[in-house]
Amino acid sequence: MAKVSMTVNGRAVSGDVAGNRLLVEFLREDLRMTGTHVGCDTSQCGACVVHVNGKAVKSCTMLAHEAEGATITTIEGIASPDGTMSRVQQAFQDHHGLQCGFCTPGMVMTATKLLEQNPTPTEAEVRHALEGNICRCTGYHNIVKAILAASGQDVSKIAAE
Amino acid sequence: MYAFDFEKPTTVAEAVAALADDEAQPLSGGQTLIPTLKQRLAMPSKLVSLTGIAEMQGVCTNDAGQLCIGGATPHAVVAAEAASKYPALSALASNIGDPAVRNRGTIGGSVANNDPAACYPSAVLASGATVVTNNREIAADDYFQGLFSTALEEGEIITEVRFPVPQAANYQKFVQPASRFALVGVFVAKFADGVRVAVTGASNDGVFRWTEAEKALSANFSPDALNGLSVSADGMIGDLHGTPEYRAHLIAVMTKRAVAAAS
Incomplete structure (x- = not known):
């Protein structure tokens, strides 16, 4: 286990996670942000796409520790804070x-x-x-x-x- | 996935030191390795990420006019930055997998893995590129040694791939629509001293040069020069997507298309 810190939808977050923790597991299970989905878990279906440092990536095929220090946007961060959709x-x-x-x-x-x-x-x-x-x-x-x-x-x- | 430790060094020297441990394995973009780990087909004790090493990132041109691509450069960056200097290579990179895969997957990872249906090995071989590692330079003709097999030693890292830029080139990929890998892909590169043709996706031995076509195209760089030439189905991959005969036939078709598009 080691500490990982990142910014998710503008909020600084961190957690103590194992080396094999996936980014999508960190988002869904540790941060409880379940808007990002896991469909195939084999990097084919794209339900888990998030933005990492401005790039679209499949969060089921990236380790949480690879996102150390990164700026992440998930589907929860796409609408305006007042709920107006993009x-x-x-x-x-x-x-x-x-x-x-x-x-x-x-x-x-x-x-x-x-x-x-x-x-x-x-x-x-x-x-x-x-x-x-x-x-x-x-x-x-x-x-x-x-x-x-x-x-x-x-x-x-x-x-x- | 089995449990493993994770390290993310910032220099090649640190990465080499970290990989000296037994059962340590390098991790580049992870677009092949992470699915492999999920299937428990590999059990490294430690993954050493190569994505935080600045000296392995980016595309530049050296004094010899070669296009030098850092080993940890993602496909999307190659697609964007090679576009003016080596359009055929840029086009190849922009059709690997899908956008999200191209933002993570790297040239060094692809070339180190040497999947028999990957796109990059055909460009490396057809261009006569040089694979640069942390301790030597390897000519493409010596580098690819069969299915998932290369000249790399344990713990050796691809730091850069250097491409001579051809006068004309093109890559034609017949996409296996589920995986987006090449069912057959052919890269044709025309240099002042001759033409090189490399084929991926087709052979049980991985990427290979079609020397008969190279000879014909070096004499006459036109699709017609390939009339009557064919590749034997012996040793070609046969699976539910295509028979060996089908793949052998596609090689000639895709080579003709590549020459037509390049000339």
């Missing part, structure tokens, strides 16, 4: 970009990072960016549509699927 979150609601919602935290974190790096992506670029996020409900169409809408592009001509 434009990506709002677009997911407006365009029915979720059904069961299990993959949604990871989808929102990946999409938020995409739009920071590429403010007006094409549909192909959105789909490329989502390659590491698996959804078993929606068939992706409305997720892609929501992200395009969040980027300010006109999605009225994209048929509802």
